[in-house]
Amino acid sequence: MGSIVVAPLSKIAELAVRHRCGAMLSLVAPKQDFHRPAVIDATRHLVIGVNDIAFAGTGGLIAPAEAHVAAIAAFARRWDRQAPLLVHCMMGVSRSPAAALIVALAVEPDQDDEALALRLRAASPQATPNARLVAIGDAHLGRGGRLVRAVERIGRGADYAGDSPFVLAVRATGRPIAEAAGGA
Secondary structure, eight states: OOOOEEGGGGHHHHHHTTTTTTTTEEEOOOTTOOOOTTTOGGGGEEEEEEEOOOOOTTTOOOOOHHHHHHHHHHHHHOOOSSSSSEEEEESSSSSHHHHHHHHHHHHHSSSSHHHHHHHHHHHOOOOOHHHHHHHHHHHHHHOTTTHHHHHHHHHOOOOOSSSOOOOSSOOOOOSSSSBBTTOO
């Protein structure tokens, strides 16, 4: 089935070990310096150099683009789902939750966008998926606007209250909607 561990940069080593993650997707500012946790093989790590902005043309910053989303979807489809996928950005609130939605739909395209967005909100009250990544992901995955509308319905997350990593099941199961990243 598979699960996605969504985290801020400061927690990647701890969560990679705790959840026995087998792959990692990093959405960080271009040239952001960080160390890949040793438990993640370099061949199972994708770095997307993109800033957390919602529109292009912002003074030297790199906005999410189709090529970024295409790379995320392709990486997701290569993920074997035998171990969790760790997805992170700087704070774990905007880019990484958006990427988690894209990953979930890339590997399980027949699921309901609204139910997926609601699972995200249940897992993370403060997640506010990057609108540009969501819109490009919606188009790239052929969602017909359903993902964009679902994310708009859950609205902006709660004010940032500190690092709050979470786990999102790729697909709804009979188990609880989301597991706390700290305990599972």
